[in-house]
Amino acid sequence: MLTLHPTKEQGATSKANEVMYVDPTATTTDEEISSQIVIEGLNSGFVADLLSGMLTHERCGTHLYRSVAGRSNNPLLKQKYEHFGEETARHVEILEQLISESGGNPNYVSPTARVVEGMNSKLLESTFMVNGAIDLMNQEMAMLDAVFLAESMDHANWSTLSKLTEKLPEGALRQRFTAAVDEVEAQEDEHLDWAKKTKLRIIAMQAESSLATTIGLKTEEVVAHIRGWLSS
Ligand SMILES: [Fe+2]
Ligand SMILES: [Fe+2]
Numbered sequence: 001m002l003t004l005h006p007t008k009e010q011g012a013t014s015k016a017n018e019v020m021y022v023d024p025t026a027t028t029t030d031e032e033i034s035s036q037i038v039i040e041g042l043n044s045g046f047v048a049d050l051l052s053g054m055l056t057h058e059r060c061g062t063h064l065y066r067s068v069a070g071r072s073n074n075p076l077l078k079q080k081y082e083h084f085g086e087e088t089a090r091h092v093e094i095l096e097q098l099i100s101e102s103g104g105n106p107n108y109v110s111p112t113a114r115v116v117e118g119m120n121s122k123l124l125e126s127t128f129m130v131n132g133a134i135d136l137m138n139q140e141m142a143m144l145d146a147v148f149l150a151e152s153m154d155h156a157n158w159s160t161l162s163k164l165t166e167k168l169p170e171g172a173l174r175q176r177f178t179a180a181v182d183e184v185e186a187q188e189d190e191h192l193d194w195a196k197k198t199k200l201r202i203i204a205m206q207a208e209s210s211l212a213t214t215i216g217l218k219t220e221e222v223v224a225h226i227r228g229w230l231s232s
Pocket of ligand 2 (some may be wrong): 088151154155187188191192
């Protein structure tokens, strides 16, 4: 089952240290983590931490896409956000399955994962500005920028996983990693490529448009303008 917010009740665990409190019943250790996913020739504990970070980024991606799809005033952007959001939810599922079938706990939250969650929270938060502090056109661009930044990381994560897979010894573990990479990598190419090209297209349109500034325009006029983006 898809988990978007790992909680203690769902078996979430984390490593405690002098500045990080973890409920003793949910505490795990480097030794325990390293013994779960055993990879000959690689540092298993490091790989487990990395996978937890990647999974967290995909989980945060589902929240980002839900938020921007719900707020965009452009039907084509909205449609893409919904579609990529569905694919991102599938990436969560694939990584959860990969981790659990490899012997790990998909709800283990590594130190990397906590950093990733912090970065993603700020990214999403930055698309919300106090009403009036940012106009709708800039908000639309901020949402697209957040998608572009999130997808840059997402793309890099799956390229990393692909490279790591080449280092795995032949066997069931390598087959599982290969199947995951094969299903996701082309979608990540599409996500990043689309975000990059769409950003360029809208910026070029804005730069050439007399409506690039919304000063003096009524909200309905700005919304109508945004709705027309990418339609030709
Ligand atoms: Fe993804
Ligand atoms: Fe993606």
